[in-house]
Amino acid sequence: MTQKPKLAVWKFASCDGCQLSLLDCEDELLAVAGAVDIAYFPEATRRMVDGPYDVSLVEGSITTPHDAERIVAIRKNSKKLITIGACATAGGIQALRNFRDVKEWTSLVYAHPEYIDTLAHSSPIAEHVKVDFELRGCPINKMQLVEVLAAFLNQRKPLVPNHSVCVECKLNEQVCVMVTQQTPCLGPVTQAGCGALCPRYLRGCFGCFGPKENPNTASMATQWRTSGASESQIFRAFRGINGYAEAFRLESERSEQRLQPTEQEAK
Amino acid sequence: MTPQDLKAFLAEHPFFSTLPAEDLAIMASYAEYANFAVGDILLREGQQATRFYVLREGSVAIDVHHPARGLITLMTVGKGDVVGWSWLLEPYLSQFDARVLRPTKALVFDAVALRASFEQHPALGYAVTRKLLAQVTKRLYAARIQLLDLYGISNNP
Amino acid sequence: MHYRLEASDLEQLLDALKADGYALLGPQRQDNAILYDTLESVADLPQGWTDQQEAGQYKLKRREDAAYFGYVVGPRSWKRVFLPPRKRLWSATQQDGVWSISEEPLPTQKVALIGVRACEIHAIAIQDRVLREGPYPDPYYTTMRAQSLIIAVNCTQAAPTCFCTSMDTGPNATFGFDLSLTELLEPAHCFVVEVGSPKGQALVETLGLPAANDPDQARAQAGVDQARKQIKRTLQRDDVKALLYRNLEHARWDEVASRCLSCANCTMVCPTCFCTEMEDITDLTGDHAERWQRWDSCFHGQFTHVHGGPVRQSTRSRYRQWLTHKLASWEDQFGTTGCVGCGRCIAWCPAGIDLTAEVKAFRESEHTQENNKR
Amino acid sequence: MGASPAIRPMTPRPFRIEAVRPETPNVFTWTLRPTQEDGPLVFQPGQFNMLSIFGVGEVPISVSGDAEQSEIWVHTIRSVGTVTQVMETKKAGEIVGVRGPFGNTWPLQAAEGCDVVLAVGGLGLAPMRPTIYHVLHHRERYKRVYLLYGARTPKDILYPDELKAWSESGALDIRTTVDVGMDGWDGEVGLVTDLISDIRIDPYHSIAMVCGPEIMMHFTAKALFHRRIAPARIFLSMERSMRCGTGWCGHCQLGPTFLCKDGPVYDYPSIQPWLHKREL
Structure with missing residues (x-):
């Protein structure tokens, strides 16, 4: 050996x-x-x-x-x-x-x-x-x-898929919290790996594993808005643990721009 | 080869065959027939482009010297192809070497005189330029496809 | 010949199946949805519950009656039985440089699927063409199909996401079942039972079911008709293949890609999507290796990975692949469309993308172009 | 269809690497022999096997041996990805897994009595080699047979000794060209498509088989078409990400077909609409 x-x-x-x-x-x-x-x-x-x-x-x-x-x-x-x-x-x-x-x-x-x-x-x-x-x-x-x-x-490629958390939910046969409960969830733009931990407890994904391959954060944010999430909620969701990862960073910056006028109005 | 033979030959060669008889005669007057042996250099990079070759038989390599990789052949040309077009454009300097790979028979034109004659015969100049442009296009197409690295890509994971 | 099963005797049907050695799978309420899972008894059924579905939305609601099958379809489909989300194909062990390979044993447990909808029977038939009737039958799939029994339930209500009538796959089952049930709530809670196979006939005889009378049969028909009437969503399918092939470079793909999350939910919930990935794993020593097959999706970059990157890099090209496969190239490959009109991909898309609307958009843009020419 | 794989088509069978032969930089040829009684290894030229390194992964590799040798598999492999890079480190005596053969075959019967043009680019010579062997074994069934071969550089030319032997035997008219000539190469430098303009064929009784990267086949088919070979008489061997070989996994779809099951060999008209489409 x-x-x-x-x-x-x-x-x-x-x-x-x-x-x-x-x-x-x-x-x-x-x-x-x-x-x-x-x-x-x-x-x-x-x-x-x-x-x-x-x-x-x-x-x-x-x-x-x-x-x-x-x-x-x-x-x-x-x-x-x-x-x-x-x-x-x-x-x-x-x-x-x-x-x-x-x-x-x-x-x-x-x-x-x-x-x-x-x-x-x-x-x-x-x-x-x-x-x-x-x-x-x-x-x-x-x-x-x-x-x-x-x-x-063993000289092989690590089996760490870069697809969404949604796939993990579905492979585990968990029910989508976003569709059933309108729970804000970052699963569709977040890379799998956690075993869909939060959705398993009927909570939305926090994006701990960062943006997945080909993330459409803009559509994700729109979807959150449609289901009633506030802009500051969206801003904070993307400006989190992985807030400096490019896709999340860009989305939080877009969200921040939307926030600013409201803040000014408040002043 | 007599001037008559040359003219007859030109009339049959695809490069010249569409030219009217009087133009063929002009072209023939600047041409001579030559045989080249393996290793002969037809054109040398950086030198005055004074000749222009139309190949009848054989094979000629268009070469470039790469300081690290030595002699690299960019393409080979053969029967029906032309070698050299720098003579038509300023600064009239050859861009690459042309080296005989296999015993080659060619018509060699006095390019300087030919260029001068085009001033008197613009229609002929235009016709020859078009023919050359067709060759340039063909080689540009080949160069572009070569850029695609046709054989390098494999889809095996 | 139709029979009548009293609602109170439904348990007897389940018991008869169990006695015959079947494990039961059927609908039940879990995690705010109605899911197919192991069924112990009638008490597990989602009695008195229904689902409300819209694009990107699914909600459970209490019914005012005691219907057992008063819902439409949930996020799980029966493909999990025949093509599980993950399954080991083989494992291999190395000793002194010699590898021995052991195949995963094939399942032996018989299963009875309770509450299979007409669209789902079509979905199973479609997957049969892929995994059972091709040049290489999938042994696991084939085995499970051979040892499964199907109790269909005809739909007497529809969700706004349903469009089986456009796809000619429902609302009532016409083949592919052992028994089919139509649930009647009035005047008495019972099922009208139709026999679809010798196994089904034997079950009816074991239970000693009486024949259904004409009014019951008429009420069963009325229930199915009601479901049919409720279906408002449509997908014009006669020319959809040519329509999509004509429009492979249409700007609409970019538009849908601006909404599509490429999250793959649609493919995961689709009862016909069959794409899988093969995954090789080892332990740390490398002496033990396994290959697993798991659901995959054409929405993944890795899916078309070749040396140098994925062939389909953009979400646009991935959605295009999915839709054109489902509605067009599937026909070339298997002689049938890949869509059964169950509406799962519409309800379970977090962005609410609706394939019927996308097809309409292509068709309308062609009409507009035609009109502009005139 | 060749021999049907085991009843469980997803299970690899163990084969011993009998010989490893380096070909060109990054390219090597394996001779594989079954470690257990397995019956004759029957395949049709054009078919491929799925080769496994246990615990590392599996790749589709065309069979490049002689179909008349039914006791071994011969595969020529280029080390470009994770799996093939590990393959390159394997030595004679080691065990690998094999599933197959899968896929369809070149139109060898249809080509009988015809002029045959085999146009290959790069590693495409490997999948074509069984066809060449077949033609050599049954030379009388075919008229003029051309092998037109394009490689990147002289160093990348596969099977040079065999090419020489085939050429000297007079059975094949072999024309080789490289993209870039170096190291004393005195042959043709130029596109494989340029070789097509010089061959003498009866276009109405010719069959062309083309194998190489998709882009090469695209241009080669165009050039053949200019020589008046009807599109339906031009055949291509396609490559995509193939995972199962059986048509179950969906990865290798191109338009309406699964390359692993319906291909890899297609006549030009049936695949042409799907060639060269962005991200299809």
């Missing part, structure tokens, strides 16, 4: 939730540990083996100049680099800063903003280095993570 592939797990600006998904793989963790050498995973083990690594899992977004340098070094030291979670693939919730003036915010939040060395934007890893695969989700689905690892270990 040849040496087991070395796996490293890296953290950038994030809540750690996606890394925890790996630890959460209770049943599969042994199999993972059996298949790979967990060489660097500070969240889980103090053991640290030097690179190069066969697979690096990267969680979190780039928010500081230091992180921007660190990711380049990690890329150089990794054969395959896989980003995990909405922060790493779309900038995360902290990308809300991208729509505002960060200087102004830091001056309001910190007593000594001069010590804060932060970038104006929170950006996905792929804006900085080449990424071999982006695993979506907030948090990621642990089964998808195991699948991605299995795929990389």
Whole structure:
């Protein structure tokens, strides 16, 4: 048997939730540990083996100049680099800063903003280095993570379909909450992967896995309006965890433009 | 080949066959018949374009030198094709090399004199220009299809 | 010959099926819809409930009566029985470089489908042409079809999304069932039963059903007629194939693409859509591999993926593929249209896109062009 | 239709890679032998198999061997996608899965007594090779037989030794051209369509079979048509994303047909309306 592939797990600006998904793989963790050498995973083990690594899992977004340098070094030291979670693939919730003036915010939040060395934007890893695969989700689905690892270990394409959450609902034979309850749901424009978790509990999809391939967010927003959603509801739906992902960002900007006149009227 | 032979030959060649007899005579007066051996260079990139060839037999490669990849053949032409049209347009410099691939028989025209004669015979100049344009079009079509990379794409997953 | 089954004896029919070894599948109220699922008894049926449907809308409502089958069709279709959303095709295990492949065993459980609508019988017949009657019969499908029994229910009411009358697929079942029931609420709650097969005949005899009298039969007919009258949606299908083929580059495709979410709901709820994806998976070691077949949709980019990307990149081309397949090329392929007029794709489209309206739009634009020429 | 696949047409049968032969950069040929008694491997030229790497995936690959060799499958594969890239790493002795053969065949009977034009581009020579073998085995049944072959560069020419042998035997009139000549290539440089203008055929008693990428076939069919070969006598082999081979999965639809089941070989008039349509 040849040496087991070395796996490293890296953290950038994030809540750690996606890394925890790996630890959460209770049943599969042994199999993972059996298949790979967990060489660097500070969240889980103090053991640290030097690179190069066969697979690096990267969680979190780039928010500081230091992180921007660190990711380049990690890329150089990794054969395959896989980003995990909405922060790493779309900038995360902290990308809300991208729509505002960060200087102004830091001056309001910190007593000594001069010590804060932060970038104006929170950006996905792929804006900085080449990424071999982006695993979506907030948090990621642990089964998808195991699948991605299995795929990389077996040189195949990860079975991570980029179709809508609707397909997941239908494959699970769940009833559409939008059609039966007029519940605002982002399922039709959101990539599957969560197992249609929210619709399973008769709630609308929050878009945790970001825009699906070919998303028609404009029609989605129109549909929400028709079924009675307020403009600020629509705005917030798209300006969420994946608010900096292009399709959602553009839709939230369109919605924001619609909001502004009403705000002015209110004034 | 006598001038008469040349004229008769031109009359049968598709490139000239539609020209009236007096034009054929003019064309024949600027032409001579030649045989070329493998490796002969008919045109050289960057040099004065003073000749124009109509091929009767054989094969000629249109080449370009690529600094990294060496000699690259862009196309081959043969019977019925013409080699060279830079002589008709300023700055009268050949754009590519033309190299004989297989023993080739061709009519060689004194392109400089021919061009000058077109000033006296604009109708002939127009007719020859149209013929050349047809060849240019054919080669442009081929170049465009080659750009599509006809064989490179495969649909296998 | 028609028979009469008292509503109070419906349980006996279910019991007789169970006694015969059938697992029962039938309608029941779940998650704000009427769904086909495993049925234990008559008590599971959605008695006293109905559905209200419009483009992009489906709502359950209480009925004022105790009808068992007083609804139209829900989001599930019977294709889940014969072509499940996901199924394993085979698994393979490697030992010392030698792979052994084991096929997934074929199902052995007989199933009785209770409450199959006329349009759904047509849908099953259409899928039969694809998966049972082609050069390569699908073993799972064929097996399940062979061991299924169909109790049809004729429609006595229609939803605004229904257009079976345009497609000649309803509202009453004319073939493809073992028994068909027409539910009568007045003067007494009962069913008029029609036999469609020897198996159905045997059931009638087991239950010892009496013959239905003429007034009952007339009332059953009146119920079906009522459903027919309620159907307002239409799709002119005689020339729709040529119409769509003529208009492959029509601007209307862009218009519908501006509304279409390419979410694939229409294809998932469609009782005839049969496209599937083959998925290969392994465990982490790679020593165990499986291939699964799952529902897929022509609305997905991956669906037409070739080296270099999907053939159908735009939503426009995907909707065009779906509609022209359903209503035009299906005829070339299988000698029948792919649409049965059940209206599911209209009701369950989150954007409320209505294929009958799209077809009308093409037809009207041609009329306008004709008129402009004159 | 050739041999009917197993009763369960979706289940691959295990085959051992007997030999791997590199052809051109990224292209290699497998010889596959069944690991279990499987009966003769019967196919018609033009048909394809679904080849599996267990746990990685499955791809449709035309049979490129000789139909008279019924104990092996021969497949020429270009490594371009995830599955074929893994295939390229497989060595002799390893096990792969095979389903098939699927699809229809070239009009070899209809071509009897006719001049035959085989026009191939790029890897299209691989699916055409069984036809060539068939013609060579039954040379007397056909009149003039041309093989017109276009490749990108001299390096991309498939089966060069066989091409030479066929040509020298005089059984086939082989004309090869490349898009770009290099590395001392002294043959034709130009379009495969240009080769068509030079052949001598009786257009009224000719059958043309064309195999290559769709765009190449589109232009080649046009050129054949200019040589007065009736469209109904021009046949193309189409390629799309095929997943099942049986017509169940719907992926390979092109207009009114399923390429896996109704094709891959079509006469030009029946496929022409659907060729070259954007995103169809």
